[in-house]
Amino acid sequence: QVQLVESGGGLVQAGGSLRLSCAASGRAFSSSVMGWFRQAPGKEREFVVGIRWSSHSTYYADSVKGRVTISRDNTKNTIYLQMNSLKPEDTAVYYCATGTSSVPGTRTSDYDYWGQGTQVTVSS
Numbered sequence: 001q002v003q004l005v006e007s008g009g010g011l012v013q014a015g016g017s018l019r020l021s022c023a024a025s026g027r028a029f030s031s032s033v034m035g036w037f038r039q040a041p042g043k044e045r046e047f048v049v050g051i052r053w054s055s056h057s058t059y060y061a062d063s064v065k066g067r068v069t070i071s072r073d074n075t076k077n078t079i080y081l082q083m084n085s086l087k088p089e090d091t092a093v094y095y096c097a098t099g100t101s102s103v104p105g106t107r108t109s110d111y112d113y114w115g116q117g118t119q120v121t122v123s124s
Helices: none
Strands: 003-007 010-013 018-025 033-039 046-052 058-060 068-073 078-083 092-099 118-123
Touching: 003 092, 018 033, 018 092, 018 118, 033 068, 033 078, 046 068, 046 078, 058 068
Parallel strands: 010 118
Antiparallel strands: 003 018, 018 078, 033 046, 033 092, 046 058, 068 078, 092 118
16 A cells, blocks of 8 residues: 655745655555645635656746745655745645646645655744
8 A cells, every 4th residue: 555654744834945855655656756846725726836756857837936846856756845045924734645647737636645744834
């Protein structure tokens, strides 16, 4: 069974940084895509960034481009989300997801499995 476990969230001041992790297990991810989404209170879940596991192809939402970086560690089956210059509007629950499409999609329906989420709170 596919499992995704996020960690690394917390409270940080505006301008600070956080690194989120997503440990994946349960299938071979070499042909999968991985994505990070976030959901703020009262808002829909939105795409942040995606990566194809087998390549360096990455796709960033315009709202975070230049401030976040996605990376992966194949040996640990883990992806990371490095977030810098955080803003209060980045406050949300961040979710890791995996899918089998050829490129990382930006819709929640493009992904088959989801983690439980990790809370990121940015204070002003």
